[in-house]
């Protein structure tokens with residue numbers, strides 16, 4: 001019997017190519033294409049079990065999950081006989097979906113069940129894919145290098161010291177120390193939040209937001225953000241009993257609390273986060289003096 005093959009592909013569930021290229025160019029690729037790290041493989045093995053369990057329950061048919069690297073079709077599915085029953089083989093982009101939250105898993109289940117009619121689910125997927133794709137390294141930048149040396153802070157010597165002292169023993173075995181780079185300077189749009197650093201399991205690269213690369217940001221603050229992200233490389237996300245990804249486990253937080261400067265880093269962040277966000281939005285240096293309104297408020301307070 002001929003297998004009925006359907007490639008379900010949400011029409012709009014793709015990142016716009018231009019945006020993807022221009023935004024994706026920021027990350028240097030620390031790992032040659034196709035060479036996946038041990039931690040990626042371990043994370044994906046857990047993820048495959050979580051996904052197939054969740055989708056099998058939701059759709060009441062056997063589901064096989066493959067993680068691929070297709071950017072043009074980040075998620076697709078086809079009917080297949082699995083264990084002698086009619087089921088679905090779902091192929092999804094590993095870096096986009098492996099550690100996706102419950103909301104995204106639910107959306108995939110609805111979308112597989114109803115296709116384009118699942119409007120809300122399609123929207124959730126669109127947004128998720130666009131965001132994750134924008135964070136992926138540029139597809140063609142195979143030999144691009146990491147850029148750890150900023151205009152103000154050099155991350156390379158910082159990382160070498162940290163890995164020797166704070167992470168002694170973490171990267172001795174199969175686990176490789178992550179690549180370190182500054183992100184590309186571009187305006188941030190958010191008024192309320194700012195991601196100061198990120199760790200990409202897929203490429204094993206730690207990236208710091210370039211807003212931190214300015215004289216008003218103390219080196220010890222930059223170093224702490226770097227430590228936090230390197231800790232993610234040392235302690236990759238783990239699935240809990242409910243299949244939720246835990247990025248900041250109690251063990252993670254406990255280790256983080258032992259890092260030098262913990263207290264003053266949080267104090268500095270509380271006091272300066274607003275200025276950092278404004279600096280990232282405007283693309284200008286961070287203000288170090290209080291604004292007229294802050295001066296006025298202070299004047300009122302201390303009058």
Ligand SMILES: [Zn+2]
Pocket residue numbers: 228232247248
């Ligand atoms: Zn974190």
